[in-house]
Amino acid sequence: MAAKKILMLVGDYVEDYEVMVPFQALQMVGHTVHAVCPDKTSGQFVRTAIHDFEGDQTYSEKPGHNFVLNFDFAKVKAEDYDALVVPGGRSPEYLRLNADVLALVKALAAAGKPIAAVCHGAQLLAAAGVLEGRACSAYPACAPEVRLAGGEFIDIAADEAHVEGNLASAPAWPAHPKWLAGFLQLLGTEIKL
Numbered sequence: 217m218a219a220k221k222i223l224m225l226v227g228d229y230v231e232d233y234e235v236m237v238p239f240q241a242l243q244m245v246g247h248t249v250h251a252v253c254p255d256k257t258s259g260q261f262v263r264t265a266i267h268d269f270e271g272d273q274t275y276s277e278k279p280g281h282n283f284v285l286n287f288d289f290a291k292v293k294a295e296d297y298d299a300l301v302v303p304g305g306r307s308p309e310y311l312r313l314n315a316d317v318l319a320l321v322k323a324l325a326a327a328g329k330p331i332a333a334v335c336h337g338a339q340l341l342a343a344a345g346v347l348e349g350r351a352c353s354a355y356p357a358c359a360p361e362v363r364l365a366g367g368e369f370i371d372i373a374a375d376e377a378h379v380e381g382n383l384a385s386a387p388a389w390p391a392h393p394k395w396l397a398g399f400l401q402l403l404g405t406e407i408k409l
Contacts, residue, residue, distance in 0.1 A: 220298040220403050223324070224251040225317060225340065231305030232264035232280030233389040234334050238301055239283075241396055245405055249301070250287035254314050257288040265305055267335075269374070269388075274357070277306075289316075294323035299403055304335025304355060304388070312343035321346060325382075330402035332384045334395055338362050353378040353385040 222242055226235055235251070242249050253262050264280030300321065302308065311317045321344035325331060333341055338354030339361055341347050347367030353376075354362055359369040370378045375390040379398035386395035400407070 218404070219246045219248060220405075221296065222247055222249045222299045222301055222403075223292065223294075223297040223320070224249055224301040224303070225253075225307075225311060225320070226251055226262050226283065226285070226303060227253050227307030227311050228262045229265045229306035230262060230283065230303050231335060231389060232266045232283075233392070234303035234305060234337075235264060235283050236281070237389070237392050238303065238332070238334075238396060238399075241392075242301070245400065245407060247403070247405070250292070250297075251283070251285050252287050252289040252292055253285055253307075254289050254311070254317060256285055257290070258286055260285055262307070267305065267388075275388075292320065294320050294327070297324065297329065299330040299399075300324045300332070301399075302331070302333040302337035302340050304333075304337045306336070308336045308339040312340045318344045328382055330382050330384070330399060332395065332399040332402075334386045334391065335388050338385065341365070342367070350383060351378060351380050352383060353387050355387050 261282040267275040325346035342365035347365040353370040362369040377386040377394035384398040
């Protein structure tokens with residue numbers, strides 16, 4: 217298996233599990249992951265939030281960790297990456313306002329690179345205009361954005377994932393086992409026990 221170079225787009229109040237787990241797991245199997253945030257450099261951090269499902273009408277939010285970035289956003293070039301990961305949480309809602317972020321997402325999607333998006337990550341894909349004619353899962357509150365962007369919202373359980381074409385998507389962090397497994401397949405990663 218050839219190791220891949222993966223871009224992870226994050227920002228303050230990214231969901232803690234949705235950034236920490238994929239960042240570590242993808243490196244564990246041999247891939248390089250550059251976690252970046254606009255206007256920040258390697259060694260700086262973003263704050264995370266822990267979102268949980270506790271029986272309320274929506275998820276609760278608690279302070280998470282400081283997640284340290286390992287690459288400079290200003291040095292990112294889409295052509296240098298084999299894939300993209302977009303964690304959820306609150307960061308996609310404002311990252312989608314950044315023209316440079318949208319250009320990166322569009323370029324990676326246009327090149328047919330594997331993309332993994334979880335939870336509110338679909339907000340960024342919708343804003344970049346890369347969901348037209350695509351099926352995508354996301355946190356249910358993002359369904360209108362997926363549909364308005366011309367995509368088909370796939371409504372599945374929080375621990376399920378949807379993989380179609382070059383896109384692995386899921387509603388929330390409980391889907392990590394299936395979502396990451398689907399993304400690893402798109403990357404061509406073989407794990408032998």
